[in-house]
Amino acid sequence: MRPLVALLSLALLALSAGRPGALPARQQGPAQATPTGPAARIQALFRDTLAGALPLVQVQSSRAFYRRRAHAPAWCAAQQLAPPGRAALALLVRAEDFGLQPRHYHVGALQALADSLAQPQAPVRQDAQLARLDVLLTDGLLAFAVHLRRGQLHAFTPSPLEKAGGPFAPAAWLAHALAAPDFAGALLRCQPQQREYQQLQQALARWRRQPAGRDAGPRRRRAQQLAVTLERWRWAAIPDAEYVLANLPAYQLEVVRHGRVLQTHRLVIGRPANPTPTLSSRLTSFTIAPEWRVPRRVATTQLLPYLQANAQRPSEHDFLADNNYLLFDAQGRPVAAAGVNWAAVTAQNFPYTLRQSPGCGNLLGNIIFPFANPYGLYLNDGPDPQRFERPYRALGHSCLQVQNPMHLAAYLLGPDAARAALPTEAQCEAAPKSRNFFLKRPVPLHVRYATCAVVAGRLRFYADVYGRDEELRQQLFGRGLAR
Template identity: 40%
Template sequence: MERLSSNVWTVLLWLAVTGGVLSLGSAQAHAGPPQPKPAPVAALSLRTALDTVALGSAATYTQLGLQAGPAVQQFYSQRDFTPAWTHADSAGWNHNARQALALLRCAPEYGLDPATYSWSILSALPDSLHYLAAKTATLAGYELRLTDALLRFATHLRYGRLHPLTLTPIVLTQPQTQEAVDGLRQALASPELTTAFLSCQPTSRAYCQLQQAWSATLRQHPDSLHPTTGNAADFRRVALNLERLRWDLQRPDSGDYALVNIAAYQLQLIRNGQVVQSHRIVVGKPDTPTPTLDSRITVFVTAPEWRVPYSIAVNEMLPELQNDPGFLADNNYFLLDYRGRRVNPWRVNWQRITPQTFPYTIRQTAGRHNALGNIVFYFTNQHGIYVHDTPARALFREPKRARSHGCIRIEKPLELAAFLLKREGQQAALPDIRRSIATHDRCRYDLAGGLPIRIRYYTCEAQNNHIRYYADVYCQDEAVAAAFFKP
């Protein structure tokens, strides 16, 4: 049976023994009038164990085996070092501790590993200990370690285990420490500790659906409760995506917004947590991936011209022009110089033009042939991407649709336009939109409020209580998994 590390046990045993001896000597020397009742042995042991004066904070917490030492210190300081999980007069866990241990054991239901929180060690606390000193030391050690585990578990449930940008383990800030301590204190005061404790989780629609569907899956197959048994591949995939969803904690799930899931090739319109519209999409190729971001659709344009991005112009079109200057006219493009004046491509010595010296802008005229299709939706971002129609409608029938240069091509774009106009009270403009498309006359529609758009990369999600898994088309799971499951 696993135990606390020997150095932790030794320190706490020494504290308990010396504390007991000093108390005994003092009582013998001052027999006579009644003295004030001393502090309970367990509270004294916790106070002494967490005293950082002799060794310093870092060394004290390391010797005690605490990974969230400052948070543990704050938790017990606020309760005057009274034990929260152990009985003061007998060995063993109390009722709240047994609930807490059951919760840690079920960490896989939340995409987390019980081993991260020393569950097997904590659950091995003996039911009875024969010597007072050993009992006090052991109880104090287990008490501190359980609090440490619960504070870290709460933080991971709320914010994730990794920093989303660096993929390094999250370090508790003072606000997060206070939040974890307050949450644990409130859970202890609640008649139902487990429910109160779990209230720290994100409340977004996507997170709740995935977590609940995964929890139901594990409860149907108890043998796969541990991440290293059963279907470990499914656990890893769900764990990574629950982590990603925790990174989105600060994003409100109320109101209207567009959610793009790159891996699912899907754009959904969400209203107060419910999907009201769904579109198939085409996303960037692995070598020109669609980025994840947050922005707001503020304008859309019908019958647009396409200004060819410089990278496409020099990498894909320049070789075509060097072979045949008629390539532009054949595909409804025209050439502009730096002043915006049209240039005859037949009068350019294309063999002397290189990607480094390319001085032109290429545009494509509006119409059914245009790469942007009949309508384009703009939102501010540093990547120069947008959502747009496409003349290549057959792509939407393909199961794998990572085919663009990074922009998002959308099926049934007029339905998205209608949704946007209705939100703005401009639905009367719909006939004008169809007319401008038919006549290839460019029209611009500004949105007063705009629509938030979130572009994400989730390789699994829950729909109707079933988990759907998607191909990791950009191989992004690999980097997150390497950090998340690092021993």
């Protein structure tokens, strides 16, 4: 009986549909209906079947932004851009003031859509244009915010400003900025707030507004150099209110506190063959009149040839003694250099360690500031004060040598400096006595690579000592000059 009942039921359904032998047509659901309201039109733009209709960059963040507001338009009202929308578009138009390029944020398409709204057209088409304009503007703003926060080339890498567990949420940031009295100001606070970035960004905006004249090409090149440096700062923004900053191309170290430069020191940095790496660490201690434990690489490549030459041509001069070096075997026992067959010693079988005593000629100078890093680097005084007077100071072996280091030590000690009775450099050289100091308040240290900076209110450009700018410039702007 059951198969017969089923056949009769199918026949009755076919007759009721007016099409013998056919099932009734499925009714059109609301998902396939033509959208009529602004929210429905915006929602339709995000459907999977229509996603390709707009060249969205921040698809997920754009979806999240509109879900927060039930897909209501954010930037358009009364068939035109509302005041927040005009402010938002004006901000994207001047993206080059921030070292970015408007074409990455749909600016051409947005301007064309905004212009088309002023032309007479059918209401249905106008509503569709408004929805496209709203969504494209949101997507452009989200991409703009991400690039300001993290940089264009590291858009998916959290910046140092983002603490663990709290990544940058561009949709929430944009919604907050839209609700703020000053939209542009609120959005731009996603940028690094440190003085080096802020001053450089403002300098770029002023630079672009100056008449170029016959120097248009060189000025565009300088603008790109500023943009490259801003990009680097976004990757390695400084979240601290107080810090020590070493800028390698400037050969300069600054002590910065709450946006003010309290001390400035000249630096000797690693030569291009041994470049000083960029990093972030903390200064926690320093040592006056330090002993230098010679790294094995230095001992075998630089000191061993002197020892071998000294053994071949005996004289009244002892290379190790003349330079305050002590020689030790693998067990840490002192060894007399004269009793070593240096001709049989090679870099591969070198079984010794060398230490240089404190005092005159010590390659660390009168003071060393160690800091945690994977490169074996430190900040120190150096044995040759005249090196700090040279305009080109990429002369060292990776480590950083700082001029007037006792001033830096006094600052780091803070109120304890007077009680510590730090010696002058002359006193330290005359009577070297090793002393260790541990800071009650460690200070962040940042080593960065910036080929331009604002110094005492003036924009300065530095030589690209390690040749790092050009590759980055090409990644951002291509092989030619920016148009």
